Amino acid sequence: MSKAEEVERLPLISVKGVPMIPYFANVMDEVDVFQAHPDDLLISTYPKSGTTWVSEVIEMIYKDGDEKKCGVEPIYMRVPFLEFAAPGVPSGIELLEKAPRPCFIKTHLPVQLLPKSFWEKNCKMIYVARNAKDVVVSYYYFYQMAKVHPEPVPWNEFLENFMAGDISFGSWYDHVKGWWDKRKEQRMLYLFYEDLKEDPQREIQKVMEFLERPPDARLVEKIVQHTSFKQMCQNEMANYKSIPTAIMDHTISPFMRKGITGDWKNHFTVAQNERFDADYKKQMEGSTLHFRTEI
Ligand code: PPS
Secondary structure: OOOHHHOOOOOOEEEOOEEEOHHHHOOHHHHHOOOOOOOOEEEEEOOOOOHHHHHHHHHHHHOOOOHHHHOOOOHHHHOOEOOOOEOOEOOHHHHHHHOOOOOEEEEOOOHHHOOHHHHHOOOEEEEEEOOHHHHHHHHHHHHHHEOOOOOOOOHHHHHHHHHHOOOOOOOHHHHHHHHHHHOOOOOEEEEEHHHHHHOHHHHHHHHHHHOOOOOOHHHHHHHHHHOOHHHHHHOOOOOOOOOOOOOEOOOOOOOOOOOOOOHHHHOOOHHHHHHHHHHHHHHOOOOOOOOOOOO
């Protein structure tokens, strides 16, 4: 097996028009024919939108709030990342081949690249969306610390690339709209990061209802505590610190970075904000999707 030290920052390559990390693109033929189980639960997001947070919430729901059971393995083993691949670590497909089914599966794929078996098997899906401004800031730091990404570029250039969709997993705008448009055809719960920040109790209850779990206020409270940003920063099984440094270097920027809504205000200049807003209006025109950039 190759070593994590061999990870290289390579330019993105197009998979059916979607720019992807070459390691991920190389496994897309296997991903495409992946056979979902009808009871698998898909957790889908554009990167940096709250995937890890919601994954831990779901784990806690299924394990009846037993923190020890959730703490047996890192989150990337408990919720395999379907299209992930990198030297020196098992790919998502390899993990899923060994995983007891049904299981939880993470993906960042835009809706049109999701393997068709998820639709055919009518799997439940939870999509988590986060406002574009906080996503681009979070992603800017993630590009620096997660070394499977192309060479990092200065903030202004990164912002331009984001608006153009010239970024790993492509356009945020197409991603959130694509999944939004599918939500009525499928057993899908569409959540917003900002709602989770504002009222985690309410949103966790929503998830439990979607998963056909009986109401349980004590369990909800336990999950709220266990999945608070502070707790998850310290939780070695959720904070990604066990990934080899050659792949993720937390000294550059921690995976659990700030966990807030509105950090974009510390990064966007007035001019960047105006330009972004004007472009946003065009790209989101006609969509009924609405995001909050502050709470
Ligand atoms: S990834 O790499 O795409 O799977 O990342 P993802 O987990 O989707 O998103 C990472 C961002 O989510 C923040 N985060 C949280 N915020 C609030 N509460 C909790 N519990 C939590 N857990 C993770 C994490 O800090 C990243 O956001 P930023 O803005 O960079 O802090």
